[in-house]
Amino acid sequence: MADLAREIKTVGVVGAGTMGRGIARVAAEAGFQVLLVDVTQELVDRALQANDRELQRMVEKGKLSAEERAAVMARFKGTTDVAEMAACDFVIEAIFEDLAVKKDLFRRLDEICRPGVVLASNTSALSITEIAVATRRPQLVAGMHFFNPAPVMKLVEVVRGLTTADETVDLVRDMAARFGKEPVIVKESPGFVVNRILVPMMNEAIWLLQEGVASAEDIDKAMKLGANHPIGPLALADLVGLDVLLAVVETLHRELGEDKYRPAPLLRQMVRAGRLGRKSGAGFYQYA
Numbered sequence: 170m171a172d173l174a175r176e177i178k179t180v181g182v183v184g185a186g187t188m189g190r191g192i193a194r195v196a197a198e199a200g201f202q203v204l205l206v207d208v209t210q211e212l213v214d215r216a217l218q219a220n221d222r223e224l225q226r227m228v229e230k231g232k233l234s235a236e237e238r239a240a241v242m243a244r245f246k247g248t249t250d251v252a253e254m255a256a257c258d259f260v261i262e263a264i265f266e267d268l269a270v271k272k273d274l275f276r277r278l279d280e281i282c283r284p285g286v287v288l289a290s291n292t293s294a295l296s297i298t299e300i301a302v303a304t305r306r307p308q309l310v311a312g313m314h315f316f317n318p319a320p321v322m323k324l325v326e327v328v329r330g331l332t333t334a335d336e337t338v339d340l341v342r343d344m345a346a347r348f349g350k351e352p353v354i355v356k357e358s359p360g361f362v363v364n365r366i367l368v369p370m371m372n373e374a375i376w377l378l379q380e381g382v383a384s385a386e387d388i389d390k391a392m393k394l395g396a397n398h399p400i401g402p403l404a405l406a407d408l409v410g411l412d413v414l415l416a417v418v419e420t421l422h423r424e425l426g427e428d429k430y431r432p433a434p435l436l437r438q439m440v441r442a443g444r445l446g447r448k449s450g451a452g453f454y455q456y457a
């Protein structure tokens with residue numbers, strides 16, 4: 170196999186949405202130079218501003234000094250030119266959950282990035298193997314799955330595709346640890362571990378709501394008080410994003426072929442209506 174780029178100073182993050190900007194923040198806080206790329210300057214600027222606001226809140230809470238905040242922000246660079254990923258020693262993709270688009274992106278990253286650079290995908294449920302074989306370095310492609318909100322959630326699932334080399338798995342696990350996260354290693358399988366369990370639960374909550382069994386507030390209250398979940402499944406669906414949730418449910422349904430993974434029709438309707446949860450201002454709840 171190609172020599173792995175083990176000395177990592179600059180981390181590339183592709184996709185400046187909720188997950189991408191959160192991952193970028195985690196990497197910058199861990200001391201890496203971070204290059205964040207998305208298709209428009211507006212998306213990149215919005216992500217950098219949101220990260221700056223969150224860091225400012227940490228300063229206000231006394232969890233970060235003003236100097237540390239400035240140092241973290243100075244490690245970020247935004248761009249709309251994916252070719253700039255040539256400067257990166259490790260790349261994490263966090264774009265939307267569309268396999269064809271991800272494969273195209275990995276093909277491009279493979280052309281742009283130095284040989285030996287590991288390309289990781291934050292996909293929630295898609296096949297790492299299928300993404301990997303779109304490149305000429307399938308042994309250097311792995312999953313690195315963060316959880317929302319990335320700066321808060323401690324877990325990273327390190328996903329081994331069929332072609333992923335052991336050294337790649339080790340490097341991604343080490344990077345997760347350097348980011349201050351707790352890695353678990355999982356074999357490629359739809360939804361890996363967390364989403365295989367969590368996503369059907371959120372889908373089930375939407376079925377309950379659709380059937381009129383209880384109100385959204387009471388479904389969430391029931392799971393918070395009856396199962397000690399930090400937030401209820403419908404509030405969690407709003408946090409994850411209903412478009413992301415639907416994409417994962419559809420992947421589970423298609424790949425595992427079982428009816429128990431069928432998306433609730435109400436979930437489809439919400440996505441069609443553009444009610445995507447927190448990020449669009451409305452989902453099962455309204456957001457300011």
Ligand code: CAA
Binds near residue numbers: 223293316321322405
């Ligand atoms: N970004 C950054 N920080 C955030 C944040 C965000 N979006 N949301 C909350 N925080 C921080 C807050 O600033 C606060 O920090 P301090 O402790 O330093 O003050 C801390 O998190 C706690 O926040 P709050 O007090 O406002 O609210 P909370 O106690 O309810 O915690 C939560 C918020 C951490 C999100 C909590 O509700 C929770 O753990 N929810 C479950 C989250 C979860 O299950 N995520 C996985 C989703 S599935 C997924 O991501 C996989 C996928 O592929 C679909």
